[in-house]
Amino acid sequence: MRIGLLGTGPWADMAHAPALRRHDDLDFVGAWGRRPEAAKELADRHGTRAYDDVDALLADVEAVAIALPPAVQAEAAVRAARSGCHLLLDKPLAVTVVQGRAVVEAVRENGVASVVFFTTRFQPGAEGWIAEQAATKGWFTARAHWLGAVFGGDSPFAGSPWRREKGALWDVGPHALSVLLPVLGDARRVVAAAPGPGDTVHLVLEHTGGASSTLTLSLTAPPAAAGATVELRGKAGVTVLPDGTQGPVPALVRAADALLASAGGGHPHPCDAAFGLRVTEILAEAEALLPER
Template sequence: MRIGLLGTGPWAEMAHAPALSEHRELDFVGVWGRRKEAAEALAERHGSRAYEDVDTLLAEVDAVAIALPPSVQAPLAARAARANCHLLLDKPLAASVEEGRAVVEAATEADVASVVFFTARFQSTIQAWIAEQAALDGWFTGRAEWLGSVFTDGSPFADSPWRREKGGLWDVGPHALSVLLPVLGDVERVAAAARGPEDTVHLILQHVSGASSTLTLSLTAPPAAAGATLELRGKAGVTVLPESTEGAVPSLVRAADALLAAARTGRPDPCDAAFGLRVTEILAAAEAQLTERN
């Protein structure tokens, strides 16, 4: 599969470009970015080609990986789908429900495959744990804490404008939801949303299974307090999300495997754009509650 990369920022450099160039079944054709010099430098490091025009790149590939802010990713993803390109996307899918829905509609109309890279869903240890818990009945509650310390010296994402604007709800919230939803079921209602220190938010969710979950999400936790935990309690007892030693690159290689499988078989991946849209809808509902409280 011939694939192009849209984006030249830290995430494209740290994860996407290495994963695409390492993958044995992908031909990493080229890079497009909003900064020409950055695209040229990234392409040169990975033996690829820099494209000045995004439509030229879309015309010469079978798929694209996108490593751009959600408000930029969504319209480009829809554009790529209309050019018959399969989609390897990042979370969150979009910055609004309308933008996310446009991606899903474009992908459906073009009959292209899509995978949204929710990191935990493509780490083998966590993937196996999710499948094991999803097979059990009687979950009562879930508790997730996803605490980052992003805006500190040395963080590659310290200068990320969209993360400063959207905060932990939109950046790490998708990670927590991507693990909770396949186990506890879809969210029936955002029962409560409240603000904590700085960008921190607390959510209470009611799931269609009858279970409830609580989420604490932040990008501004003290470095010593940063980390991610998730606990489930139910008839089977108590279980905790296992740690994974797989980094972003091998996880993204597995996401590319999933895209290849979806493209070959025509069967949607569980983490496709439609799932990404559902996560976006939940985030938007929580954001609406937070806005009403201000």
């Protein structure tokens, strides 16, 4: 499948481009960015072509991977879907429900496949654990801590304008929800949302399966406190999300596998644009409960 990349930032360079180049069943045709010089530099590093015109790239490919800020991603995804391109998207799908719905409608109306790259969902150990816990009945409660130190160290994302504006709720909140929702069921409602230090947010969710969950999300944690933990408690006892990770590139290769399978006539992937929209709806509900900072 011929695929192009929209985006030239750190995530596009360190994750998307290497994964597209590595994949045996993808032809990495080229890259486009809002800054042509950055697109040229990325394309040179990864052995592909830089496009100055996004529509020219869309005309040359059957799919696109998008590594753009979420508000820009949503607009680009609609444009790509209307050009008949399958979509490998990043999280969050969008930062407004209206934008997210537009992506889902474009996917449906144009008959294209979509996969949203929730990193944990494409890690083999985590994927197996999530499937096992989803098949287990009687969960009572869960807690998720997703703590980053993006703004306190030498992270390549420290200068990200959208992360500074939207904070941990929108950056790491999707990761936590992508693990909790398939196990505990959809969030019936956001019971509470409260701010913590820095950009930290604490959420309490009520799930359709009867369980409750608490989430602590931050991009401003001390580096020594950073990390992700998901713990479930119920009739089966206590279980914790495995720590192991292969890194983003192998996970993105697996996400591309999922897109190829879906585009080839398979069922929609559980992490498709519709799921990405549901995550956006929950985050927007939580955001509305938070005081303005």
